[in-house]
Amino acid sequence: MGDSFGKIFRITTWGESHGAGVGVVIDGCPSGLPLNVEDFQYELDRRKPGQSKITTQRKESDIAKILSGVFEGRTTGASISVMVSNQDAKPHAYDHLKELYRPSHADFTYEKKYGLRDWRGGGRASARETVGRVAAGTIAKKLLHHWRKIQTIAWVEQIHDIKSSVDKKTVKTKQIEASIVRCPDLEASEAMVERIHQARKSGDSVGGIIRAVVRNVPAGLGEPVFDKLTADLAKGLMSLPATRGVEFGLGFNSVTLKGSEHNDPFVIQKGVIRTKKNRSGGIQGGISNGEDIDLRVIFKPTATINYEQDTVTRDGKKTKLKAKGRHDPCVLPRAVPMVEAMINLVLTDHYLRQQKNSL
Amino acid sequence: MGDSFGKIFRITTWGESHGAGVGVVIDGCPSGLPLNVEDFQYELDRRKPGQSKITTQRKESDIAKILSGVFEGRTTGASISVMVSNQDAKPHAYDHLKELYRPSHADFTYEKKYGLRDWRGGGRASARETVGRVAAGTIAKKLLHHWRKIQTIAWVEQIHDIKSSVDKKTVKTKQIEASIVRCPDLEASEAMVERIHQARKSGDSVGGIIRAVVRNVPAGLGEPVFDKLTADLAKGLMSLPATRGVEFGLGFNSVTLKGSEHNDPFVIQKGVIRTKKNRSGGIQGGISNGEDIDLRVIFKPTATINYEQDTVTRDGKKTKLKAKGRHDPCVLPRAVPMVEAMINLVLTDHYLRQQKNSL
Amino acid sequence: MGDSFGKIFRITTWGESHGAGVGVVIDGCPSGLPLNVEDFQYELDRRKPGQSKITTQRKESDIAKILSGVFEGRTTGASISVMVSNQDAKPHAYDHLKELYRPSHADFTYEKKYGLRDWRGGGRASARETVGRVAAGTIAKKLLHHWRKIQTIAWVEQIHDIKSSVDKKTVKTKQIEASIVRCPDLEASEAMVERIHQARKSGDSVGGIIRAVVRNVPAGLGEPVFDKLTADLAKGLMSLPATRGVEFGLGFNSVTLKGSEHNDPFVIQKGVIRTKKNRSGGIQGGISNGEDIDLRVIFKPTATINYEQDTVTRDGKKTKLKAKGRHDPCVLPRAVPMVEAMINLVLTDHYLRQQKNSL
């Protein structure tokens, strides 16, 4: 239980790292949206491993098939089933993991919960699970653009201790995609690439921080009390593998401001009510206020490293996890489309929920 | 829509700051739990304003009434309705807010969403809404203690720039409650009290960080993919008013560690499989691993301050929000039971969900 | 678990027959609907016992209090809490039921499920639980009228073996309310009254069939596959106490027709596409087609009778349930507003769900 997300625009994902494939069923997509397999390809390509020299070597073609819900090139309102077959499944590459728990992976907790686990490459806990999210996010992105040109842009803000400087008001997807680490600050990007290379060479891994902004958000998205936009975004983002924290607007940095400094006066700009500084990151009382949404997510360093590590076996004996040939030293560049997908899924759900708020 | 929380242990709250009262209906509580009104009082007293010289002056007696679901002192399995009447409602104290939007409050967003708003003290957006959460959290706390002696302990870790030093492994509720700011580091506590006094005197407010640990958590709570324990805790905590971010384990600080440093080897201690350092804050792959859960939440400085502030009217004219007599310079001490309540609600729901995971 | 109903317009009820009161929280009501306590009174009066000489003698004033969600006479979009106090609670009148299971009541099943039960007048299983449904149904009724003048009309079609003849196309609420059994066929109504009197005198009870039509339903309500309008109406109606079956359109009588007889040709009437005979009762493929919805619900004879009956005690000994003074020989007249409420709740939820079906 727990493979579905959303209330009105609701997705259900399935699939393991080294099974037949991965996929998603989307329930609640309005009819009439033009949709074809090419729409998915751009985002799936951004998510897939092996895009550049700095990512994992696993080669996955990741080609989406639409199995239902689309007729003559448009959505019909029926549930949309999208599947991506696993091309590069090598289940036996993981035989050595069968009897032990990898440190900082989900091996131990899955087995405690279920009494057994699919030990082939993490099974359901693998980041490959996010293929379904990214595919569904593609549809969400198209809907948001159709409705109000709502646009989510995410980028790598920090890798290990290398920080970047980016103007969040003007940064464009094109600039982000020009960097193989998806950091639009070119100087920082180069340093990040170098840092990831070092990590790879030493068999190690590094984490980082992704920042995202959402533009053209209408005021009124999000529900009072429990389904605040902040709350649902936090849930969506913290459901991504390897995330350790999320913050909105000034986030943890707001702690050293006083109320008189943090408060954000309303002003009139071109006849429209705006906040002066967008200190709240576009969300007040859990509801969007029309300013850009602004958030940050931390991804810890990848748990799969090319080091010999101490661990224990399933039957409680000390053992060593041996170093193996291939690993992904930094998931951050691939996590950018995952973050965008989760944000777009939450916004689409809330966009559909806020219909008929008032008579 | 959005006034319910939880899947199996599901609560629905209602009530405005200056209406008839506030309350909660709890659906899914197992039968047989001893429960009476006194059970609620301890937590409601910790949540209420006016507990000490540093909090807001609003006097609320906040006495719970159990309207259903309890018979002869035990829960029956039926929905439990708990109500707290508003004693100190002064709706006309807010007449001056009717036509303007207070900076960094939810006035503007509620009105954009619904076309109207209850302007008496924030209405539904008031922190008074959390009474229902804290009442429901009391039941959750009792269930968790009954099942496994699971115990959630939260405290104020930081106020403004004053940090504390607390041993999270040994800290006790008694030590926390001995401090009127609920910070068990006595030296820091004194400085915090002083800082809050200063804020009050200058009509200003300060925010802070709450830390929480959960002890005796069995391994196996949390669901793969979307309903990870981290994700549901993040949602619950970010649904509290004034929160801006949440992090687990090392949180944002994990960014400067490499995988080889962050990874947490499994070890055998007294015949039990444990992680060596609990770097993940008790949750791996979204599922509890049996170690203490460890998390932090940031609350921004309270938006209600005793300053004249620039703002705009409902019809888009510039205006001033005048300073008024009473305000709460720091919500942190009262937020401690709110944080505990949300954590306990999430854990209770997941405890009930993980039954029958395996044949 | 199970005290909530609806997906977007979602109600949660609480309360026992002889506790403090009964109530409902409505989540998802649009803002701006004029609402006051008088709105509830008409429906609550129709539902309450003791309305006429033929119903149970229990006197309940059943006056609704609105505790939240309404400000200056209009709904605000916040959750609406409505409560009715129990005036005529006589818990000790039920002391003799404490140790035995009444035949055809829920005493036995509740105790098997929960290990204990509230034996005062059926507790949560009492028909008094429907007060919350009827209160929430009042709001639904107002919304449906506001949106499209959608109108649900139910009446008693049969009591015991007395059938009525009513023109479902023209029957009006006024005609129904003119009959104390709520059967607009005056001749049948008289016979029904007499039959109920006989049942009362002999300490017995009778059941019956309620028919309902819904007028001015727009085409397009209901979802494909599982949340068909028929399916959700069936669930709502079968959740009412004492119901044993439900049917739509020709219902069970369709069995003796052939496809060529049952099929309902589309025709053009005044430029609008209509079905010729409305054989499907307004719903085709689970979705409303714009014709009147037409359905029937059977209520079994009330289980509370004034007879000595064989039964067993909690500890499995044979015993007799003694006859007691007061009972309601026929619930049907009071069930009419319950049926209308459930239909209106389902339609309101689906009305809100079908927004944004298509781009």
Place this chain on the structure above:
Amino acid sequence: MGDSFGKIFRITTWGESHGAGVGVVIDGCPSGLPLNVEDFQYELDRRKPGQSKITTQRKESDIAKILSGVFEGRTTGASISVMVSNQDAKPHAYDHLKELYRPSHADFTYEKKYGLRDWRGGGRASARETVGRVAAGTIAKKLLHHWRKIQTIAWVEQIHDIKSSVDKKTVKTKQIEASIVRCPDLEASEAMVERIHQARKSGDSVGGIIRAVVRNVPAGLGEPVFDKLTADLAKGLMSLPATRGVEFGLGFNSVTLKGSEHNDPFVIQKGVIRTKKNRSGGIQGGISNGEDIDLRVIFKPTATINYEQDTVTRDGKKTKLKAKGRHDPCVLPRAVPMVEAMINLVLTDHYLRQQKNSL
């Protein structure tokens, strides 16, 4: 929206009659259940068209593929994706339906709801949609058998006006499967076969009634108030295509009994508390009482007939729907596994929900 069913054991189906295939994702299946593709085949074969001379001629091999959630022959607790490819898709066989609405089909309502429709063989509204339900029902059946040997048996009780006589207490699956119409009364079965042949020859169709019993149901399944077992079974069954009504126990026939006749005394049999007559069909107050569940569902005559029929075009012109070569004169035999699947899905969900009812 509406393609998911169940709360804890939750299925989501997808697929159209003449698209790539049909399938289902099952979320919430406990781990450790042995499962392989052969498990699905028996039920899918019972559901598929073309099993015998009396059913539709469409040939579908309907072979299930398990795409996720099973590892080394056992369920892992992850979502289970099952797919059946469409082998006999002939989309162009339906070109003549593109511009008109077939009488008593969902063509008109889907188009009113969504603005467009997949006109190939009914698209999502086709009975082919039930493949996913039957596949998921297979897993539910295995779980119910594993837990308590709970067994659901359904059969055809009536076709057109031909009634059967079957001992519901003793009837066995083998006897039902021995009849090509799935009616274990051999004499009635022969008459039914003949009646269906006549219908086919004349291009017509007939409906019927399916009866189902569930044996070995533990007391305590079902939730008070809205999620009564009767209510959820009614919803599940009424979500099947072509159903028009459902009843439990004595159903509509209870109307002519008085309370004293209908009431069912509790008795002690072999030390166990039982009801004497099972008048309630195994469910009292919405909760199972340990007796056999007993219910009936009516399926109207199939809308697809081989007759020329009057109808209208999409743009509102009168037209004729021409007779076409193949049709299924009676869906009842194939509906038997569909009914069993829905019952098993509801029972499995409630079995998982009733865990931890009491401390």
